[in-house]
Amino acid sequence: MSKLSIEGVGKLFPARRGAQPTRALTPTSLAIADNDFITILGPSGCGKSTLLRVVAGLETASEGRVLLDGAPVTGPGADRGMVFQSYTLFPWLTIEDNIAFGLRERGAPEAERRDAARRWAERVGLKGFERHYPRQLSGGMQQRTAIARALANDPKILLLDEPFGALDNQTRALMQEMLLGIWERERKTVIFVTHDVEEAIFMASRVVVMTARPGRIKADIAVNLPHPRPYTIKTSADFVALKERLVEEIRAEVVGLAH
Amino acid sequence: MKPLQPVSASARALYGVSFFVLFVAVWSAATFGGFVPPLFLASPLAMVGEGANLLIHHGFVFDIAVTVWRVVGGFILAAAIALPLGVMMGAYKPIEAFFEPFVSFARYLPASAFIPLLILWAGIGETQKLLVIFIGSFFQLVLMIAVAVGGVRRDLVDAAYTLGASDRSLVTRVLLPNAAPEIAEILRMVLGWAWTYVIVAELIGSSSGIGHMITDSQALLNTGQIIFGIIVIGIIGLISDFLFKAANERLFPWARL
Ligand SMILES: Nc1ncnc2c1ncn2[C@@H]1O[C@H](COP(=O)(O)OP(=O)(O)OP(=O)(O)O)[C@@H](O)[C@H]1O
Ligand SMILES: [Mg+2]
Numbered sequence: 001m002s003k004l005s006i007e008g009v010g011k012l013f014p015a016r017r018g019a020q021p022t023r024a025l026t027p028t029s030l031a032i033a034d035n036d037f038i039t040i041l042g043p044s045g046c047g048k049s050t051l052l053r054v055v056a057g058l059e060t061a062s063e064g065r066v067l068l069d070g071a072p073v074t075g076p077g078a079d080r081g082m083v084f085q086s087y088t089l090f091p092w093l094t095i096e097d098n099i100a101f102g103l104r105e106r107g108a109p110e111a112e113r114r115d116a117a118r119r120w121a122e123r124v125g126l127k128g129f130e131r132h133y134p135r136q137l138s139g140g141m142q143q144r145t146a147i148a149r150a151l152a153n154d155p156k157i158l159l160l161d162e163p164f165g166a167l168d169n170q171t172r173a174l175m176q177e178m179l180l181g182i183w184e185r186e187r188k189t190v191i192f193v194t195h196d197v198e199e200a201i202f203m204a205s206r207v208v209v210m211t212a213r214p215g216r217i218k219a220d221i222a223v224n225l226p227h228p229r230p231y232t233i234k235t236s237a238d239f240v241a242l243k244e245r246l247v248e249e250i251r252a253e254v255v256g257l258a259h
Numbered sequence: 260m261k262p263l264q265p266v267s268a269s270a271r272a273l274y275g276v277s278f279f280v281l282f283v284a285v286w287s288a289a290t291f292g293g294f295v296p297p298l299f300l301a302s303p304l305a306m307v308g309e310g311a312n313l314l315i316h317h318g319f320v321f322d323i324a325v326t327v328w329r330v331v332g333g334f335i336l337a338a339a340i341a342l343p344l345g346v347m348m349g350a351y352k353p354i355e356a357f358f359e360p361f362v363s364f365a366r367y368l369p370a371s372a373f374i375p376l377l378i379l380w381a382g383i384g385e386t387q388k389l390l391v392i393f394i395g396s397f398f399q400l401v402l403m404i405a406v407a408v409g410g411v412r413r414d415l416v417d418a419a420y421t422l423g424a425s426d427r428s429l430v431t432r433v434l435l436p437n438a439a440p441e442i443a444e445i446l447r448m449v450l451g452w453a454w455t456y457v458i459v460a461e462l463i464g465s466s467s468g469i470g471h472m473i474t475d476s477q478a479l480l481n482t483g484q485i486i487f488g489i490i491v492i493g494i495i496g497l498i499s500d501f502l503f504k505a506a507n508e509r510l511f512p513w514a515r516l
Binding site for chain 2: 053056057058075076077078080081082084086088090091092093101102104105106133135136146149150153159
């Protein structure tokens with residue numbers, strides 16, 4: 001049985017003052033196995049964030065349902081960790097307290113929280129910054145903290161919505177390697193939304209391509225590149241072939257949109 | 260000068276003090292130069308003399324203490340009720356829908372216009388003074404606190420929920436700390452307004468306080484005393500402002516980053 005099943009999930013945003021209701025997502029089905037790393041690739045506005053937010057329970061689906069371990073999702077919860085495109089660290093908490101936010105919510109004792117925060121700070125390369133406030137950190141460091149914060153909570157599934165979208169290319173590449181490294185070690189189930197083709201292939205075990213708005217799934221491609229994946233894999237023949245294929249899929253969408 | 264370019268602490272202090280110096284200089288020129296008759300405006304020296312006289316012979320320190328107690332007492336009373344109500348209104352929209360229209364209406368009722376009514380209800384004792392301050396600050400506080408609490412970034416709320424926060428801890432662990440520096444700033448501002456209400460309350464039917472001294476001095480045409488009273492209010496305001504700012508910086512270091 002799959003870890004997460006998205007069954008015919010669609011989203012229609014209700015009309016506002018005479019405007020037409022917005023169809024953000026046509027009913028979509030997707031089954032995600034345990035330990036899968038899925039990347040969702042699609043043009044801007046196709047409903048990627050909407051789909052992720054429905055899975056997180058932050059948005060209710062207009063039709064269909066989401067099952068996690070067979071149980072329907074009814075609202076947000078600690079079993080689905082999420083990292084947002086915008087910086088969402090709590091500015092009044094130190095890095096350490098941000099990472100331990102979920103543990104504290106669960107009533108974990110002080111020592112355990114400190115321990116977990118230290119460990120995760122180290123894993124995402126933020127050793128020595130535990131006592132800093134988010135505003136004292138760069139964007140990349142803040143997103144790393146956000147990933148640590150979600151993972152310290154030990155969710156069943158990790159949802160990432162273009163977490164590296166605002167970062168420069170070098171930082172982005174480092175972050176991809178870091179996240180992939182964590183996944184290779186922890187084997188979490190991950191859904192990662194992006195519109196960067198290289199990023200999608202580099203980390204994924206499966207790339208799902210969506211069509212332009214209103215989005216639906218257009219292609220679902222397994223990525224059989226070996227693990228561990230060094231950064232240099234991006235220039236390998238297999239990688240390049242896959243990239244060309246995906247770029248073609250996306251281009252068709254964007255061109256279709258322009259006509 | 261470049262827009263928004265900060266100045267060093269010493270330059271800042273220097274600029275701040277220079278305006279006071281300029282102010283006193285213009286005042287001195289106007290009074291010592293004989294441009295304004297002493298009946299209308301006392302000179303700085305006369306003002307200082309009258310001030311010493313007030314403090315030494317007329318127990319003005321007691322009046323100052325009484326006024327401070329009225330402001331602080333009435334304000335704490337207002338804040339103690341406004342804070343929980345404002346937070347609830349900011350967090351829960353039905354509660355806001357219930358109270359907000361009335362509070363918005365009550366906010367425009369001038370506190371000083373209530374004074375005759377309050378004298379009728381509560382006499383001319385301390386209760387009436389506290390009530391004036393209360394009415395003057397309570398509704399303002401409630402509304403501004405509700406806005407501060409409700410103005411949280413939606414993505415922070417979403418993040419808290421995906422980390423397993425309950426509705427209750429969303430209020431206590433996200434909405435409250437998020438709004439805390441702004442609430443402190445609101446308290447500082449409204450406390451300043453409370454000072455204007457207390458003086459008005461003391462101008463009418465009062466036998467102590469800075470405002471009472473000012474009415475007495477007016478009967479005697481003693482502008483030196485009046486100006487001294489006004490300046491004392493200004494200085495107390497300056498001190499309380501400074502204390503508030505210092506406390507805020509200590510309590511919410513993250514807000515200044
Ligand atoms: N709260 C909302 N109310 C109305 N329409 C919305 C709302 N949220 C999203 N939409 C619409 O739904 C569509 C899909 O939005 P969504 O944010 O899911 O796109 P996306 O694929 O994440 O795009 P991007 O890559 O730019 O982030 C958009 O056309 C958007 O206008
Ligand atoms: Mg999006």
